[in-house]
Amino acid sequence: AQSVTQPDIHITVSEGASLELRCNYSYGATPYLFWYVQSPGQGLQLLLKYFSGDTLVQGIKGFEAEFKRSQSSFNLRKPSVHWSDAAEYFCAVGAKDSSYKLIFGSGTRLLVRP
Amino acid sequence: SQTIHQWPATLVQPVGSPLSLECTVEGTSNPNLYWYRQAAGRGLQLLFYSVGIGQISSEVPQNLSASRPQDRQFILSSKKLLLSDSGFYLCAWSVDSNNEQFFGPGTRLTVL
Numbered sequence: 427a428q429s430v431t432q433p434d435i436h437i438t439v440s441e442g443a444s445l446e447l448r449c450n451y452s453y454g455a456t457p458y459l460f461w462y463v464q465s466p467g468q469g470l471q472l473l474l475k476y477f478s479g480d481t482l483v484q485g486i487k488g489f490e491a492e493f494k495r496s497q498s499s500f501n502l503r504k505p506s507v508h509w510s511d512a513a514e515y516f517c518a519v520g521a522k523d524s525s526y527k528l529i530f531g532s533g534t535r536l537l538v539r540p
Numbered sequence: 541s542q543t544i545h546q547w548p549a550t551l552v553q554p555v556g557s558p559l560s561l562e563c564t565v566e567g568t569s570n571p572n573l574y575w576y577r578q579a580a581g582r583g584l585q586l587l588f589y590s591v592g593i594g595q596i597s598s599e600v601p602q603n604l605s606a607s608r609p610q611d612r613q614f615i616l617s618s619k620k621l622l623l624s625d626s627g628f629y630l631c632a633w634s635v636d637s638n639n640e641q642f643f644g645p646g647t648r649l650t651v652l
Contacts, residue, residue, distance in 0.1 A: 458639050469630055469643035470584075477638055516584065520639025525589055525597065526572050528639055532583040 428453050430519050432531035439507050440539045447502040447534050449491075449517030458520035459500040460528065461491055465513045473515075476500065487511070512538045542567035546631050546644040553651055559604075559618040561647050563631030566612065571633040573614040574641065575606055578628040590614060626651045 429452045439445055451457055458477050462470040474485025481493040491502045500517060514533045521527040543566045553559060565571050575587040586599045588606035596606050603622060607615045614631060628648050632641040 460640070462643075467628075467646070467648070469645045470632075472640065472642070475638075475640060522639075525591070526634055526637060526639045527574070527586060527589060528641055530584045 428457075428519055428521060428529045430517050430529050430531035432515075432517055432534050434534045435532070436535045436537065438537040438539060441509050442506050445502075445504045445507045445511070445536070447515050447517075447536070449500045449502065449531060450498050451500065451517075451519045452498065453519055455522065456495075458522070459491075459493060460518040460520070461485065461489070461500075461502050462516045462518065463487075463513050464516065464533075470516065473502070507536075507538055509538045509540065512536055542633075542642065544631060544633055544642060544644040546629075546647050548647060549645065550648045551650070553621050553649065555623055555651055556620045559616070559621050559625070559649070561616040561629055561631075561649070563614040563616075563644055564612055565633045568612070568633070568635055570611060571635050573608065574632040574634075575614065575616050576630040576632065578630065580627070584630070587616070621651045623651050625649065 431450045433448050460475045461473040463473050464470045473489050474483050476483045476493045483491050489504050493500050514535045516533045517531040518528040545564050572591050574589045576584045590596050590608045604618050628646050630646045631644040634641045
């Protein structure tokens with residue numbers, strides 16, 4: 427069965443520091459992979475997605491993620507974090523059946539120190 | 541462009557009362573529709589999804605139900621709310637087979 431693991435529940439970084447949020451998935455074939463961000467009390471916004479091709483994917487707000495098949499990972503990175511990046515981040519894998527569901531990880535809450 | 545609406549934005553209901561949350565999508569046809577719930581400090585739990593009018597699939601057995609009376613309308617209901625139904629309810633849609641979903645603003649439900 428498909429699953430997504432985000433091993434870090436909370437991460438705190440200083441403003442201007444680099445960021446990496448971890449995501450590992452379990453899936454038998456090439457997955458569709460997503461990162462979403464959620465600010466408090468808001469819906470989810472898509473940051474970036476991977477379907478195929480170049481394994482380094484660029485997204486909005488200066489984020490990028492790299493698909494590594496050998497490690498079953500899709501980690502999210504940003505070279506310099508801004509205070510406005512404080513939010514909850516969700517990794518998801520797409521179910522390749524007729525439901526077109528997304529399987530979400532449990533999320534990582536990012537705190538940014540001034 | 542496509543937009544998704546949810547209402548109400550917030551709702552406070554007593555235990556045992558009924559519930560109706562509505563989600564509508566504009567600017568697209570025959571979307572796949574999804575209801576999720578987030579309990580406080582928890583991740584997203586998929587409750588229901590629908591790939592067409594009148595077609596509802598339930599992911600988790602509970603006292604909630606969903607209906608899709610029109611192509612772009614998705615309703616979440618309950619006859620009698622429980623305290624454990626409190627949470628943040630999110631509606632989402634997709635149209636492609638690549639699973640990309642777009643989320644609504646959510647409804648904050650508090651059951652007292």
